[in-house]
Amino acid sequence: MMFRKMMAIMVYAMASVVVFVAYTGVSPNSWFILYEPDIPESLKHRE
Amino acid sequence: MIKGLAQRIAITMGAQLQVDRNRVEIFAYGLEIILGALVQLTLLILLSLIMDVFITTMICMIAFASLRYFGGGVHLNTYYGCLTVSVFLLMALGKLATIDISLEALTVISTLALLMGTFIIIRWVPAGTEKKQIKDEATRLWQRKKALLILIMWSVITLFLITQKSTANAFAAVLGALGSLVLITPWGYRAAKALDNILNITWKGCR
Known part of the structure; x- marks a missing residue:
């Protein structure tokens, strides 16, 4: 039970970080990497 | 490889969090940036140390x-x-x-x-x-x-x-x-x- 709860918290935390990075990926700022992944349609509409 | 891995992790996360397809796409995009940068950084650190x-x-x-x-x-x-x-x-x-x-x-x-x-x-x-x-x-x-x-x-x-x-x-x-x-x-x-x-x-x- 405790393990599941911990796992859920970890997945939520990871999702928050990933979503934050994804949003900065479509912001005017650019990550230093030379490659730019295709921006998903759902994020294009929020630009 | 990075794209495939990012998508697999995003699908797993999506299933755990029970989110829609659009959210999974956002997860995959964010993960692709993170994993790509991590691989690049690791390679750069290793090669520069060597x-x-x-x-x-x-x-x-x-x-x-x-x-x-x-x-x-x-x-x-x-x-x-x-x-x-x-x-x-x-x-x-x-x-x-x-x-x-x-x-x-x-x-x-x-x-x-x-x-x-x-x-x-x-x-x-x-x-x-x-x-x-x-x-x-x-x-x-x-x-x-x-x-x-x-x-x-x-x-x-x-x-x-x-x-x-x-x-x-x-x-x-x-x-x-x-x-x-x-x-x-x-x-x-x-x-x-x-x-x-x-x-x-x-x-x-x-x-």
Whole structure:
């Protein structure tokens, strides 16, 4: 039970970080990497 | 490989959190950026440690990344092309920074970099790509100001390093900034496109 709860918290935390990075990926700022992944349609509409 | 891995992790996360398909796509996009950067960073750290140019390469990378974050610049079409070019470029700049250079020459190069950088930023920042372009004039102006601030900050750091007679580190900062600035110009775009074509032909030839 405790393990599941911990796992859920970890997945939520990871999702928050990933979503934050994804949003900065479509912001005017650019990550230093030379490659730019295709921006998903759902994020294009929020630009 | 990175894209596939990012998608698999995103689907697993999506199933755990019970979110819709759009959210999973956002997860995959964010994960692709994180995993791509992690692989690149790990490779750069390992290779620079092996070649004994760790400090200069890291300074180059930080100067390069900070200017690129606000200034933008050219992007390559494939992840592996990007990985090869960016790691090679930063390693070469890190190695170049270790050559013996006089303080006078370094001061001249730093001044030229500041003047050239100011011109490039005013003229071409934010440098967009086919996938991402900033059209709003107020946002463009704001990006220019931020990039200019970063350039001034690096000039101050370089000046400090020169006064401390830390030539290699000062040269690394200048080279990192210059590398990023060149990739903002149309010539940088042309060079990257040519490199992209060569890498694509080589990659196809290897398969």
